Amino acid sequence: MSFAGFRQSEADRALAKLNETIGRQQQENAELRAQVAHAERQLQIERATYGELAKQVKSLAGENAALKEDLAFFQSLMTAGRGEGAVTINRFTVQQETLPGEYRYRLLLVRTGQRAKEFRGSLQLVLNLVQDDKPVVLTLPPESEKNAKEYQLSFRFFQRIEGIFKVAPDAIVKSLQVRVFENGSNAPKLTQTVGVS
Secondary structure, eight states: OEETTEEHHHHHHHHHHHHHHHHHHHHHHHHHHHHHHHHHHHHHHHHHHHHHHHHHHHHHHHHHHHHHHHHHHHHHHHTSOSSSOOEEEEEEEEEEOSSTTEEEEEEEEEEOSTTOOOEEEEEEEEEEEEETTEEEEEEESOGGGTTOGGGEEEESSEEEEEEEEEOOTTOEEEEEEEEEEETTOSSOSEEEEEEOO
């Protein structure tokens, strides 16, 4: 049947052909979407793996540095002079913690020599800080707590010391000095100062 040049059969064939083309393109589109989704999943897996590897590398690098530091320390102990040894301060560090005004300090006291006798004494910390645009010096422990257990020392070869001190959140700590006193002495046996960044 035909009206004014319009043939129904040709229109039906053209429509069928268009429907077939649309179906093929929809199938290709679905396949492409599946490929993209697979590629995105692979990329996410690779990113997660890379992130985990980067964390492990950083952690291992830190462990390696600590082990090298320990090795150097123990080598220095082995090569130290014979006889009565002196007390030394090693690895003295101060770091600001996450809470404002909170700082962590670490140090290692070492007595060198093969026949070192037990060292007994105390530790004192002197903080230099700026608060309200004025320099301030604080001593830990305060005079009233000078016999506090956490500041007492007793070791034969070495003693690790770690602690936290708090200052006003608006205070800026410039440096920290450690003083080591031997029992019976009012003068420090040794001191060391570190800057705080």
